[in-house]
Amino acid sequence: MNEQLNLYTTKLKSSWTNRSKTQKLLIVGSVLLLILVIIISTLMATRQSLVPLYSNLSPQETGQIKATLDARGITSEIAENGSTIKVPEQMVDTLKVELAAEGVPNSGSIDYGFFGQNAGFGMTDNEFNVLKLEAMQTEIASLIKGIDGINDAKVMITVPETSVFLNEVQNSASASIVLNTRAGYNFDQQQINALYHLVSKSVPNLPTENIVITNQNFEYFDLENNQNSSSLGDIATQLDLKREIERDIQRQVQQMLGTMIGQDKVIVSVTADLDFTQENREENLVVPADEENMEGLDISVERITETYTGNGADAAGVAGVGEEDVVNFPGADANGNGDYERIEERINKDVNRIRKEIVEAPYKIRDLGIQVMVEPPDPQNLDSLPAESVEDITRILSTIVRTSMHKDNAAVELPEEAIQDKVVVSVQQFNGKAQFEDGAVVNNQIPMWIYIVGGGLLLLIIVLVIIILRKRKKENEEDMEEEMNLQRPIAVEVPDLTIENETEASARRKQLEKMAKEKPEDFAKLLKTWLSEE
DSSP, X not given: OHHHHHHHHHHHHHHHHHSOHHHHHHHHXXXXXHHHHHHHHHHHHHSOOEEEEEOXXXXXXXXXXXXXXXXXXXXXXXXXXXXXXXXXXXXXXXXXXXXXXXXXXXXXXXXXXXXXXXXXXXXOHHHHHHHHXXXXXXXXXXXXXXXXXXXXXXXXXXXXXXXXXXXXXXXXXXXXXXXXXXXXXXXXXXXXXXXXXXXXXXXXXOOGGGEXXXXXXXXXXXXXXXXXXXXXXXXXXXXXXXXXXXXXXXXXXXXXXXXXXXXXXXXXEEEEEEEOOOOEEEEEEEEOSBTTTTBOEEEEEEEEEEEEXXXXXXXXXXXXXXXXXXXXXXXXXXXXXXXXXXXXXXXXXXXXXXXXXXXXXXXXXXXXXXXXXXXXXSTTOGGGSOHHHHHHHHHHHHHHHHXXXXXXXXXXXXXXXXXXXXXXEEEOOXXXXXXXXXXXXXXXXXXXXXXXXXXXXXXXXXXXXXXXXXXXXXXXXXXXXXXXXXXXXOOOOOOOOOTTTOOHHHHHHHHHHHHHHHOHHHHHHHHHHHHHHO
């Protein structure tokens, strides 16, 4: 057994020594990669599937939930910059009920339930007013967060102090609201108006004009005032309309380019020049039906032709109808012979009568300019943004300018050079961009390419192992064959003894040799007998 083990060990060492350096590296790398794949597969097979337990949490709420789960020994992970906490899928429903029963998460903010839990004596009026204001802000924020498209809301309310004098004018309250809106969600004007009225009716003495609502991108949500929609003579109204048009075009361009390049890679500025000249006029036009001949349509035609030849008064014709006659007077020669001819034609024509009541638009976009700043993918290398992308952005903005500006039928269309002068695309690094620290983000999802690469490597390792085993088996067979050839006895041809030379002594010797080989015990007894006789 030891000799067989030593034989295989010697063969293995000889096989390893005879291989090249590349083959050795390939074999070692394949073995290590196989071990790595086995470890990764084991971890993937044994890991738990984690799903979100709570989302859109504040850092304080996330920390509180994480501490509670760690105290219970439950596996949990924090994701999405600390706003989401994940737990094993089979424990989600149970944990929600248990944590809700314990009052977790507790944001620490004060709502109206605080007064029911902490009501008691010893609270001053100032302390009560502060807690009441904090509770009001919390409740309004909770109402706003329930609206679709809003992830979170921060509300700041300023309430003026109540004067003890009746003759003093009471000041109005004011409110500032910052919304964390969902990316790509567009609020219509009805939703914005509902937000203003919701806040206005929740706080006493808070008019809608004292409310400011903006989102995390510093985009304002303005209240649409229907009372001023029909009158554009007010300068403030005209400025509001100008800002609304600029803001609408800016949002469209920001959303489109942000989808192409990235929301934090694009800054858009729009400037517009509006013409608020209004004109109400009435036009009564008379146009010939046949404009080529400048004639109207014949609606009635009457033609009269009279001729007469003879003697007497009738020959003179009708009194006063000659070329040189006086009207209603008889002709000069009433008794002579003569003839006359009268042709009369009466044509009534009509023309096109057009009545127009024209009310011009309340405003026109007389000029429009769009300025865009783009940060390249590599801020340190401005050439990392291809020139083709800049040209595409320029063409898109030129199309927006061309379709947005007012077109007069009598005016000549602006040339392409003039349109491009109204568009500016600058590629720069954003040095003033706010930097946010990335929270601990744990990604439980392994990318698909890792599975593909791992499967390919595993297949390659299997193929290499099969090739090596086959080659080793072949080498072992060759070695065994050589060993068997070495151990195989060489047949020596012994010439046969001729019968003629065989004597009685030689025959007896052969019999004794045959007995010694076949029956060694009998041969030994025979020898003892011979020795005893001698």
